[in-house]
Structure formats: C-alpha cells, structure tokens
Amino acid sequence: xxxxxxxxxxxxxxxxxxxxxxxxxxxxxxxxxxxxxxxxxxxxxxxxxxxxxxxxxxxxxxxxxxxxxxxxxxxxxxxxxxxxxxxxxxxxxxxxxxxxxxxxxxxxxxxxxxx
Numbered sequence: 001x002x003x004x005x006x007x008x009x010x011x012x013x014x015x016x017x018x019x020x021x022x023x024x025x026x027x028x029x030x031x032x033x034x035x036x037x038x039x040x041x042x043x044x045x046x047x048x049x050x051x052x053x054x055x056x057x058x059x060x061x062x063x064x065x066x067x068x069x070x071x072x073x074x075x076x077x078x079x080x081x082x083x084x085x086x087x088x089x090x091x092x093x094x095x096x097x098x099x100x101x102x103x104x105x106x107x108x109x110x111x112x113x114x115x
Contacts, residue, residue: 022050024080035059039069040095046071047092048080066092 020036034050041047048069051059066089068081083089 021053022048022080024050033057034065037064038096038099040092040099042088042091042095047083047095049096064096066096 021033022036024032024034026032032052034052037049037051039046039048046069048067050065050067052063052065053059066083068083070079070081072079083092
C-alpha cells in the first residue's frame with residue numbers, strides 16, 4: 001500500500017489542492033487506486049474512508065471502502081486493517097453517514113442567498 005501523502009489531521013475532512021490517494025493491492029493481486037475521503041475516529045479508533053477509482057480516476061458506482069487506519073508513530077507509514085466485526089463496521093458506516101449529512105447541511109448553509 002502506498003500513500004501519496006500521509007493523513008495527519010484525524011477526524012476531519014482532508015483538504016488540500018491535490019487529491020490524496022492510496023494504492024491498495026487486493027487479494028487477487030489487482031491494484032486499485034482509491035481517493036481518501038476522510039479519516040474518522042469512532043470509539044477511540046481511527047478509520048479511513050476510501051473511494052475506489054477506475055483507470056480514468058473516476059468512481060461511477062458511489063461505493064466506498066472502510067478500513068481501520070493504523071498510525072503506529074508519526075514517522076511510520078500508515079497501515080490499513082480489515083474491519084471483521086459487523087458491529088464495528090456498522091458504527092463506522094453510521095459515522096460516515098453523519099459526516100455526509102453534516103457536509104450536505106454545511107453546503108446548504110453556504111449556498112443560502114440571504115447571507
């Protein structure tokens with residue numbers, strides 16, 4: 001797994017001029033480049049939300065992947081861990097849904113013509 005940049009700001013949307021990506025090797029040996037959407041903290045653990053991209057850098061199905069985000073030290077390269085527990089996965093999915101709701105609400109407020 002190769003990170004193009006290291007996420008350092010936990011529990012916030014990663015904002016910069018370049019799209020942060022990570023390359024993941026799947027079990028079948030295929031490499032997939034994913035856009036990093038956000039790193040969330042749920043129950044004192046960090047999780048990363050990835051958007052898999054096709055060979056053109058696009059995602060047409062809207063599916064996202066959740067992984068545990070493991071940063072052993074500031075000098076170490078981040079690692080991704082599988083989420084095997086269904087309850088843990090649901091908690092991360094719920095946190096991401098809340099994040100999406102907040103983003104949509106923020107965009108509505110920013111677009112308010114009365115401001």
